[in-house]
Amino acid sequence: MNISAYAAILPNTSSLIATTVIKTKLSFLAASPLSAFNAFVVSTFVVLYAVLKSQQSSRKISKQLGRLPPGPMPWPVLGNLPEMLSHKPVFRWMHRLMEEMDTEIACLRLGSTHVVSVTCPKIAAEILKKQDAVFASRPESMAARSFSDGYKTAVLVPHGDQWKKMRRVLTSEIICPARHKWLHDKRVDEADNLVRYVLAQCGVSRDVNIRTAARHYSGNLIRNLMFSKRHFGKGMPDGGPGIEEEEHVEALFTALGYLYAFCISDYFPCLEGLDLDGHEKIVKEATMTLKKYHDPIIDQRIQQWRKSGDSNNTEPQDLLDVLIALKDSNGRPLLTSDEIKAQTTEIMMAAIDNPSNVAEWAMAEMINRPELLQKAVEELDRVVGKDRLVQESDIPHLNYIKACARETFRLHPIAPFNVPHVAMSDATVAGYFIPKGSHMLVSRLGLGRNPKVWDEPLEFRPERHLSDGYTNVVLTEPDLRFISFSTGRRGCIAASLGTTMTVMLLARLIQGFSWEKSLQAPGIDLSESEHDLFLARPLNVRAEPRLPLHLYPSF
Incomplete structure (x- = not known):
C-alpha cells in the first residue's frame, strides 16, 4: 500500500471528505490480505493525518481571517457531533450552552x-437585513430534499434559478393582494366551520380540545384554498376531521418537525441511507402520506385543464388551478406537474403551524389568567358587538387580540429556530468570521426570551405590545425582537394570510364562547413538551356559547 498516495489526497480536502476516504480505506483493508496489525497501523495513520489537516485548517482560518464565534471545542473530524447526539433535543442543549457561555452568538x-446560532436582534438584523444577499441560500438536507421533491419549490430550495422562478410565481400569482381578496369567501367559510364545530362539542360534553379545533381550522382552510375542499374523505357528522384529515395534518406536522432536525447524514452525507438516527424512515413515511392525498387530486385536475384546451370559459377556482394555468412566454405550461405537487406540499406546510400554535398557547395563557381573557372579550364586544360574528374587516381594530397573538409569537414560537440560511461567501458578523457554507440559525426562542430585550421575558404580558405607541398593532416584527414572519429575501411572503x-x-374562539378550566383537570398546565415547543398536553377546556344561538352557523 502506498501511504503517500493517500496522504496526497487529504491536504486539499475537507474533514468530511477525509472521513469518506477513511471509510473507503477501512473497507479496502477489511478485504485485503494485510495482517490486523498492519491494517491498524495504516488506518491509524490516515485518521491522524486527517486530524492534523483539520486542526491546521482551523488554525489557518483563525490566523488569516479572524476568529469564529465562541463555542465548544470540536472533536477532530466529527466536530461537536458526539455532544449533539448525547443531548436531545438539540435545540435545548444549544440554548443552554449559549446561556452558560453568556453569548448571543x-x-x-x-x-x-x-452551525452558527444567534439570539440577539442586532446580530439577527445583520444576517437577515444588512447582509441579506450573502445569507440568501438554504442548506441541503435529506428532509428538505424529500419534501421539496428534489428542490423544486420556493422556501426550501438553495439559492439559484429555481428559487427565483418559484418565488416569482408565489409573489405574483399566489400571495398577492388581489389573490388574497379573491379567496376571502373561502376563508370566511372556514371561520364559520370553526364556530360550528366548537358549538357541536359544547352540545356533547362541553369539553373542547383546542389543539384539535385549531389544527382542524388551519388544515381545512389551506385545503379549501388549495383544492376547494376541506375533507379528503367524508369527514365527521359534527363537521370535524375524519381519519383522512387527521392523518394529513399529522403528516404535515411531522414534516415540519423533521425538516431541519439535526439529522446525522445532513452533516455526513456519506452516511445517508444507513438511517442511524431513524429520521429517514419517518421523513419517507410522511412524504408518502402527503403524496397519497395530494397527487391524485393534482393529476386529475391537470388532466381536466389539458382536456379543456385552456378554454376561455375555464376560470381558476382555487390556488391549484392558478398553478396549473400559468403559462410561459411561449404559451406552454410554466410549471411541471412535479413542481406543482412539490409547491402544493410546501404551501400546506407553511400555512398550518403558526395559527394553530398561537391559538392553543394564547388560549391556555388567557384561560389561566381570566383577567386577560376578559380584556379580549371586552374589546370584541366593543368593536364587533354581540349581534354578529367577527369578520376580517374588524382585524385592524382588534389591537388587544393582536397583542395577545404577538405575545404568543414572542414567548411560545412554533419552532426554536428560523429556517436556516447558508453563507454563500465568507462574511463577518458581529466581528466574527463566518466561513462560506456556514448554516445560520436565528433563534426564535432566544430572541423572544432574551432578558436583555424583554422585561420579565417568561411572563405572558400582551400589554407590552400596546405601550410602544402602536395605534394599529401588527403581527410582523421589523426590529427582530421576536420572529412571527421572517424578513429578507428568504423571508415569509405570506404575512397577510x-x-x-x-x-x-383566535377572535372567533374568544367571541363565540365562554371558556373555563375543565372539571377533569385541576388547572391549566403550561408546561412545554420535552421534545418541542408545543404544550406538553393538548389544551382541553370547557366552553359554552356566549352569543345568541341564531348567530351560529348551522350544519
Whole structure:
C-alpha cells in the first residue's frame, strides 16, 4: 500500500471528505490480505493525518481571517457531533450552552459544517437585513430534499434559478393582494366551520380540545384554498376531521418537525441511507402520506385543464388551478406537474403551524389568567358587538387580540429556530468570521426570551405590545425582537394570510364562547413538551356559547 498516495489526497480536502476516504480505506483493508496489525497501523495513520489537516485548517482560518464565534471545542473530524447526539433535543442543549457561555452568538462544528446560532436582534438584523444577499441560500438536507421533491419549490430550495422562478410565481400569482381578496369567501367559510364545530362539542360534553379545533381550522382552510375542499374523505357528522384529515395534518406536522432536525447524514452525507438516527424512515413515511392525498387530486385536475384546451370559459377556482394555468412566454405550461405537487406540499406546510400554535398557547395563557381573557372579550364586544360574528374587516381594530397573538409569537414560537440560511461567501458578523457554507440559525426562542430585550421575558404580558405607541398593532416584527414572519429575501411572503388566519381563529374562539378550566383537570398546565415547543398536553377546556344561538352557523 502506498501511504503517500493517500496522504496526497487529504491536504486539499475537507474533514468530511477525509472521513469518506477513511471509510473507503477501512473497507479496502477489511478485504485485503494485510495482517490486523498492519491494517491498524495504516488506518491509524490516515485518521491522524486527517486530524492534523483539520486542526491546521482551523488554525489557518483563525490566523488569516479572524476568529469564529465562541463555542465548544470540536472533536477532530466529527466536530461537536458526539455532544449533539448525547443531548436531545438539540435545540435545548444549544440554548443552554449559549446561556452558560453568556453569548448571543455561538458556533458549533458538525462534521465540516459550521452551525452558527444567534439570539440577539442586532446580530439577527445583520444576517437577515444588512447582509441579506450573502445569507440568501438554504442548506441541503435529506428532509428538505424529500419534501421539496428534489428542490423544486420556493422556501426550501438553495439559492439559484429555481428559487427565483418559484418565488416569482408565489409573489405574483399566489400571495398577492388581489389573490388574497379573491379567496376571502373561502376563508370566511372556514371561520364559520370553526364556530360550528366548537358549538357541536359544547352540545356533547362541553369539553373542547383546542389543539384539535385549531389544527382542524388551519388544515381545512389551506385545503379549501388549495383544492376547494376541506375533507379528503367524508369527514365527521359534527363537521370535524375524519381519519383522512387527521392523518394529513399529522403528516404535515411531522414534516415540519423533521425538516431541519439535526439529522446525522445532513452533516455526513456519506452516511445517508444507513438511517442511524431513524429520521429517514419517518421523513419517507410522511412524504408518502402527503403524496397519497395530494397527487391524485393534482393529476386529475391537470388532466381536466389539458382536456379543456385552456378554454376561455375555464376560470381558476382555487390556488391549484392558478398553478396549473400559468403559462410561459411561449404559451406552454410554466410549471411541471412535479413542481406543482412539490409547491402544493410546501404551501400546506407553511400555512398550518403558526395559527394553530398561537391559538392553543394564547388560549391556555388567557384561560389561566381570566383577567386577560376578559380584556379580549371586552374589546370584541366593543368593536364587533354581540349581534354578529367577527369578520376580517374588524382585524385592524382588534389591537388587544393582536397583542395577545404577538405575545404568543414572542414567548411560545412554533419552532426554536428560523429556517436556516447558508453563507454563500465568507462574511463577518458581529466581528466574527463566518466561513462560506456556514448554516445560520436565528433563534426564535432566544430572541423572544432574551432578558436583555424583554422585561420579565417568561411572563405572558400582551400589554407590552400596546405601550410602544402602536395605534394599529401588527403581527410582523421589523426590529427582530421576536420572529412571527421572517424578513429578507428568504423571508415569509405570506404575512397577510398568516395574520388573517391567526387573528380570525383566535377572535372567533374568544367571541363565540365562554371558556373555563375543565372539571377533569385541576388547572391549566403550561408546561412545554420535552421534545418541542408545543404544550406538553393538548389544551382541553370547557366552553359554552356566549352569543345568541341564531348567530351560529348551522350544519
